[in-house]
Amino acid sequence: MTDLEIELKALMLASLRGDPASHRALLDRLSRRLRAYYKGKLGVVGRGVVEAEDLVQEAILAIHLKRHTYDPREPLTPWIHAIARYKLIDFLRRNRASPAEVPIDDADDVMAHDDNADAESTYDVRRLMQRLPKGMQCAIEAVKLDGLTVAEAARRCGLSEPGVKVNIHRGLKALAALIARETQT
Amino acid sequence: MKTDDLIALLSTNVEPVDRNAVVRTLSVAIIGATVAALGIAFAGLGFRPDLTTTRALIYLAIKLAFAIGIVGLAMIYLMRLARPGGERMMSPFVIAVPFLAVVILAAISLWSAPPLYWERMIVGEEWLECLLSIPIIAIVPFAISIWAVRKAAPTNLARAGAFAGLVAGGLSAMAYALHCTDDSLPFIALWYGGTIVLCTIAGAALGPRLLRW
Numbered sequence: 166m167t168d169l170e171i172e173l174k175a176l177m178l179a180s181l182r183g184d185p186a187s188h189r190a191l192l193d194r195l196s197r198r199l200r201a202y203y204k205g206k207l208g209v210v211g212r213g214v215v216e217a218e219d220l221v222q223e224a225i226l227a228i229h230l231k232r233h234t235y236d237p238r239e240p241l242t243p244w245i246h247a248i249a250r251y252k253l254i255d256f257l258r259r260n261r262a263s264p265a266e267v268p269i270d271d272a273d274d275v276m277a278h279d280d281n282a283d284a285e286s287t288y289d290v291r292r293l294m295q296r297l298p299k300g301m302q303c304a305i306e307a308v309k310l311d312g313l314t315v316a317e318a319a320r321r322c323g324l325s326e327p328g329v330k331v332n333i334h335r336g337l338k339a340l341a342a343l344i345a346r347e348t349q350t
Numbered sequence: 351m352k353t354d355d356l357i358a359l360l361s362t363n364v365e366p367v368d369r370n371a372v373v374r375t376l377s378v379a380i381i382g383a384t385v386a387a388l389g390i391a392f393a394g395l396g397f398r399p400d401l402t403t404t405r406a407l408i409y410l411a412i413k414l415a416f417a418i419g420i421v422g423l424a425m426i427y428l429m430r431l432a433r434p435g436g437e438r439m440m441s442p443f444v445i446a447v448p449f450l451a452v453v454i455l456a457a458i459s460l461w462s463a464p465p466l467y468w469e470r471m472i473v474g475e476e477w478l479e480c481l482l483s484i485p486i487i488a489i490v491p492f493a494i495s496i497w498a499v500r501k502a503a504p505t506n507l508a509r510a511g512a513f514a515g516l517v518a519g520g521l522s523a524m525a526y527a528l529h530c531t532d533d534s535l536p537f538i539a540l541w542y543g544g545t546i547v548l549c550t551i552a553g554a555a556l557g558p559r560l561l562r563w
Contacts, residue, residue: 192360233502234371243435
């Protein structure tokens with residue numbers, strides 16, 4: 166097992182327990198690796214840095230939303246690889262690029278390189294959020310953007326506390342779907 | 351939007367995650383799907399009236415063992431396939447074992463019977479009913495299985511769909527066995543085995559469309 170695997174898995178386990186700092190550190194590390202991976206892949210078909218960034222964000226959202234599917238008895242790296250590759254194939258199909266042009270190999274190492282040149286993606290989350298139902302919008306804004314507690318958000322949005330949590334989860338899922346549609350060129 | 355901003359948004363107030371969510375959702379789904387299959391088979395066809403005779407019980411036990419064996423194995427695979435990268439951890443050929451077993455038993459039973467009886471043993475009395483009932487009863491269990499897999503994150507959609515179809519077909523065969531009065535091993539191998547395979551193929555075809563996330 167590599168040092169990277171041990172380090173990332175420790176962050177993942179802490180993040181599953183609900184530790185925000187670990188979650189942030191994990192997503193940050195992963196986003197750099199994913200950026201290098203997607204830039205390399207999309208470069209082959211002449212797609213740009215911005216599209217690679219869209220994909221990085223889609224993958225980060227997927228990792229966040231699907232983190233309950235990680236089995237702590239297994240190593241983390243293959244789980245990340247599978248999501249990264251799945252989102253790449255999905256992106257290529259949406260954009261009608263022939264998968265044959267982008268060689269996607271099981272042996273590809275998603276984690277091989279690091280790239281921290283953060284870029285703007287093609288979409289604006291705040292704008293996309295306006296398309297969500299009111300409850301989801303309010304819950305995400307309150308808890309995720311303004312940093313209120315769930316109890317405070319419940320008061321602000323006129324929802325119950327479980328209602329706030331459900332609305333955040335559904336809202337992020339809906340947001341991920343909107344982003345996927347938005348990045349269809 | 352910058353990726354850093356997205357990460358900041360996702361990391362604000364994170365909740366602890368239930369690590370057993372995948373297993374629990376799939377377990378609830380299989381229970382629901384079993385109840386649905388039994389209910390539909392009972393309401394639509396009724397159970398066989400001769401359930402108290404020894405012969406009927408023996409064949410019922412064989413049919414149930416075949417169907418439950420398939421469902422059990424298929425569920426183990428589906429639990430893996432529901433997670434990203436789960437397809438790497440399995441050789442799907444173990445699932446052929448119950449099918450092979452029933453085909454071998456069918457061959458032995460044909461070989462030991464006079465050829466005069468072969469047609470009746472293979473075609474039975476209600477082959478058409480069996481051919482139609484198992485796929486139809488499987489529809490609701492299939493929908494429930496797909497719902498559960500969608501809650502997780504499969505990355506091989508055709509294979510995950512196939513195993514959802516296999517689970518549904520197995521559950522449906524289990525429920526149909528309580529009605530079916532065709533008691534012969536060749537009948538079980540051909541019509542039970544065949545329709546379960548059909549459900550699997552349908553699941554593989556529908557998986558990529560139904561399971562995208």
